[in-house]
Amino acid sequence: MNWKMSVLAFAGVLILGGLLNWQVSENQKLADKNTSLTKEKKSLSDALDEQKAITTDYEKRIDSLHELDTKHTTELTNAKAKIDQLRIDVSNGTKRVYVNAKCPKPESSSTSGVDAGRSPTLEGDTREDYFNLLKQLETLEKQFLGLRDWYFAECKR
Numbered sequence: 253m254n255w256k257m258s259v260l261a262f263a264g265v266l267i268l269g270g271l272l273n274w275q276v277s278e279n280q281k282l283a284d285k286n287t288s289l290t291k292e293k294k295s296l297s298d299a300l301d302e303q304k305a306i307t308t309d310y311e312k313r314i315d316s317l318h319e320l321d322t323k324h325t326t327e328l329t330n331a332k333a334k335i336d337q338l339r340i341d342v343s344n345g346t347k348r349v350y351v352n353a354k355c356p357k358p359e360s361s362s363t364s365g366v367d368a369g370r371s372p373t374l375e376g377d378t379r380e381d382y383f384n385l386l387k388q389l390e391t392l393e394k395q396f397l398g399l400r401d402w403y404f405a406e407c408k409r
Contacts, residue, residue, distance in 0.1 A: 324398035
């Protein structure tokens with residue numbers, strides 16, 4: 253029986269050795285997988301940090317553009333309000349719009365129906381056209397300034 257016990261003991265050692273070897277192999281596989289996952293996690297963390305930085309930059313740029321838009325919109329609104337007030341004042345007769353023009357004095361001494369002594373003014377539809385053009389010029393100027401500021405804020409950075 254002694255030899256049977258030796259064989260059984262030897263078989264048990266072989267089985268335990270095989271199990272131990274298998275367990276060590278499984279542990280190594282898990283360690284390798286953990287190392288791979290750690291590297292992947294670091295890579296994903298770096299990508300997340302980069303996206304956060306990009307998002308922060310975009311938010312700053314959007315805020316800057318919003319401030320420019322608000323500034324130019326406010327200026328345009330104020331300019332249009334001044335023009336509208338001027339239109340009302342001219343309609344009420346509180347103010348007048350004069351044209352910087354000189355009428356040549358006729359060489360003949362015949363009298364005409366034109367009073368050359370007073371400054372020329374705008375009348376009727378011409379006055380309305382003047383205010384409309386003034387408003388359009390203000391709008392174009394504010395649009396141009398807004399576009400210029402946007403260009404320098406976005407393209408020249």
